[in-house]
Every structure is written in structure tokens, then in C-alpha cells.
Amino acid sequence: MKNILKQFAIWNEVGDPQPLRIGFINDSFVVPAKRIGETSYCLQRINHHIFKDVEGLMRNIEIVTTHIREKLLIAREENIERKVLHLVPTKEGKLFHKTPEGEYWRLYVLVEPATSQEKVTPESAELTGQAFGRFQRQLADLPFDALCESIPNFHNMEFRLQQFDEALEADAAGRKSACTDIIDAINKRREMMCLAEVLFREGKLKKHINHCDTKVNNVLFDEKGRPICIVDLDTVMPGFVLSDFGDFMRTAANTGQEDDLNLDNIHVDMEVFEAYARGYLKEATFLTELEKELLPYGCRLLSYMQTVRFFTDWLNGDTYYKIAYPEHNLVRTRAQLRLVEEQEKMEEQMRSIIAHL
Ligand code: GN1
Ligand code: MG
Numbered sequence: 001m002k003n004i005l006k007q008f009a010i011w012n013e014v015g016d017p018q019p020l021r022i023g024f025i026n027d028s029f030v031v032p033a034k035r036i037g038e039t040s041y042c043l044q045r046i047n048h049h050i051f052k053d054v055e056g057l058m059r060n061i062e063i064v065t066t067h068i069r070e071k072l073l074i075a076r077e078e079n080i081e082r083k084v085l086h087l088v089p090t091k092e093g094k095l096f097h098k099t100p101e102g103e104y105w106r107l108y109v110l111v112e113p114a115t116s117q118e119k120v121t122p123e124s125a126e127l128t129g130q131a132f133g134r135f136q137r138q139l140a141d142l143p144f145d146a147l148c149e150s151i152p153n154f155h156n157m158e159f160r161l162q163q164f165d166e167a168l169e170a171d172a173a174g175r176k177s178a179c180t181d182i183i184d185a186i187n188k189r190r191e192m193m194c195l196a197e198v199l200f201r202e203g204k205l206k207k208h209i210n211h212c213d214t215k216v217n218n219v220l221f222d223e224k225g226r227p228i229c230i231v232d233l234d235t236v237m238p239g240f241v242l243s244d245f246g247d248f249m250r251t252a253a254n255t256g257q258e259d260d261l262n263l264d265n266i267h268v269d270m271e272v273f274e275a276y277a278r279g280y281l282k283e284a285t286f287l288t289e290l291e292k293e294l295l296p297y298g299c300r301l302l303s304y305m306q307t308v309r310f311f312t313d314w315l316n317g318d319t320y321y322k323i324a325y326p327e328h329n330l331v332r333t334r335a336q337l338r339l340v341e342e343q344e345k346m347e348e349q350m351r352s353i354i355a356h357l
Pocket of ligand 2: 213232
């Protein structure tokens with residue numbers, strides 16, 4: 001690993017890389033500064049099986065972080081190094097290093113001191129809403145097609161349903177016949193759930209630059225519990241704002257777990273919903289009336305999309321998501337489907353909260 005580190009244009013003396021256990025997709029290592037007060041780094045091996053276009057992905061990150069840094073400079077913000085990720089280029093001036101074995105590595109300046117959170121409270125949900133709203137606002141003047149789709153069609157509902165249809169057709173694991181209730185539930189909602197793609201083609205709904213993994217653990221907080229920096233930029237790409245709003249609500253505004261075995265645990269956490277929406281709307285000043293109106297729909301859209309993705313993986317015989325036990329993807333599917341149903345029940349109330357805010 002020392003050899004890999006040598007490829008990058010590091011500006012101070014550092015110690016040996018230490019493994020950092022975060023995320024399931026890339027491998028991360030902290031590279032500590034030799035002397036107190038100097039820069040430490042975060043070295044990452046990029047999972048090029050999931051992210052097949054590493055070059056495009058790294059260009060996306062460079063565009064986004066440069067753009068945000070400019071905004072922070074114009075606003076004369078302090079501590080900019082802690083507020084946006086900083087990629088360290090290789091000595092050849094490239095954004096990543098490819099080893100002869102075909103591994104892809106990149107280096108960031110480590111944001112510190114900082115902590116991350118796995119669970120939200122209404123207070124941290126509001127702050128997180130502000131952080132993601134600000135992130136989108138900082139990027140709102142970039143044309144959406146300045147970035148590539150680092151995973152093609154990642155949040156495209158029509159594409160996810162096409163994958164589902166193909167999995168049904170193939171029935172590779174022979175699991176289809178036992179799941180007709182789920183198949184019916186998916187099919188019943190499919191037209192409604194492709195609305196955003198239709199509105200986009202009709203020119204009514206815009207694409208923006210999205211984060212596409214808006215979980216609370218992708219926000220770094222300072223010592224006072226204030227969000228400082230958005231991380232995990234691998235999936236930053238063009239998409240609908242309702243996607244980012246909905247994915248946070250899917251993961252955080254659920255009183256149960258993503259893979260809860262007890263479906264009765266699953267309800268919409270309306271306190272978290274309201275808090276995040278309040279924070280988000282404060283900062284996301286660029287939203288159109290239609291986008292605001294569609295935010296509650298975005299919640300069910302992302303839970304439905306995740307239902308379809310988990311179920312497709314179940315039908316395919318568990319080839320994409322890591323599972324902890326054999327029925328895991330089926331359990332996840334049922335839990336996400338229940339969340340869709342709960343969100344449908346609460347949609348009126350969500351709408352009136354958004355209207356009020
Ligand atoms: C994956 O690995 P993780 O938890 O960050 C997936 C998301 C899904 C999520 C479901 C690249 O994210 O899109 O929403 O699982 N990421 C990718 O929990 O597919
Ligand atoms: Mg992630």
C-alpha cells in the first residue's frame with residue numbers, strides 16, 4: 001500500500017495506512033499525519049465491479065467538489081477544507097491511480113475532527129435536511145448533464161421495472177410462484193410509479209444533480225453536532241430531487257428497520273418527516289411548485305423502487321445485495337412494501353405538512 005500512496009501528490013509526511021471500517025462498497029484506509037496539526041488522508045480502493053466507469057465517476061466528484069468549493073470561497077466561508085471533500089491528485093495529475101493488477105485507488109484529505117451518525121433524532125433530521133438541501137442548492141446552477149450516470153439508470157423506475165420483468169421471465173431461482181402477492185402489489189402500482197419519468201419526457205419535471213445515497217451516515221458532523229460535510233459522492237449524478245428527498249425518508253422516517261421481520265413495527269415516523277422536510281425546504285430554495293408538490297410522492301417512489309430492487313435480487317437468486325441469511329432479500333422486500341403502504345396512508349398528512357412549511 002505504501003507504493004500506492006507514493007503515486008499521490010501528498011504534501012506532508014505520513015504514517016502507515018490503517019483500515020477504516022465504513023461502507024460496504026469501497027475499502028477505506030486512514031493515512032495519519034506524522035506531525036500533529038498536519039494533513040491526514042483517506043485512501044480508498046474503488047469497487048470497480050459496481051462502478052464500472054471509474055473515470056466518469058471520478059470526473060463527477062471532481063466537478064461537484066470544485067463547484068461547491070467555489071461557492072464556499074465566494075461566500076467567504078471559513079474552514080472550507082472541512083466543508084467539502086478535497087481530492088488529492090496523483091503526481092501525474094490524475095484523479096485516481098490504477099495499479100498493474102487493475103485496482104483503482106483515490107486519495108482524499110481527511111475531514112477532521114468529524115463524527116458520523118447511524119440513527120436520527122428529529123433535531124439531527126432537521127440539520128441533515130438542511131445539509132442535503134444546501135448541497136443540492138450549491139449544485140443547482142450546474143447543468144444536470146455535466147455529470148455522467150456513474151451507475152446507468154440507477155434511480156430510473158422504468159429501468160428497475162424492466163429488470164424486474166426480466167427476472168420474472170427468467171425465474172432463475174424458481175422463486176416466482178411463491179410470491180404472487182408481491183408481484184401483484186408491484187404490478188398494481190407500476191404506472192403510477194413511473195410518473196417522474198413521464199413528466200420528464202413531457203418537459204414538466206427537471207433533472208438536477210443528486211446525491212443518490214442520502215442516508216444520515218453520509219453526513220459528517222462537527223463536535224457540536226452540526227453537519228459540516230456531505231460524503232460518499234460515488235453516486236452523485238443527474239436525477240429528480242424527489243429521489244434524494246425520498247431516499248432519506250425511506251431510510252430514516254421509518255419506525256421499523258429496512259429488513260424488519262415484524263411488519264407491525266413499520267410506520268412513517270412523522271416527526272422525522274416533518275423535521276427533515278423543514279430543514280430541507282429552508283435551503284432548497286430552487287424548487288419548483290411541482291417539485292415541492294411531489295415530495296411526498298418521492299417518499300413512496302423510493303420505497304417502491306427499493307421493494308422492486310430487493311425483490312428482483314430475490315428472484316435472481318441474490319446476486320447483488322449482500323445477505324445475512326437465505327431469505328434476507330424476501331424479508332427486505334416485504335418490509336419495504338409495508339413501508340410503501342404506510343406512506344400511502346400518510347400521504348395526505350405529508351402533503352399538508354409540506355404545504356404548511
Ligand atoms: C445500497 O451499500 P449501501 O447501503 O450504501 C445501494 C442503495 C440502496 C441500499 C439499500 C450502489 O447502498 O442504492 O438503496 O443498498 N447502493 C448501490 O439499503 O446499489
Ligand atoms: Mg453508501
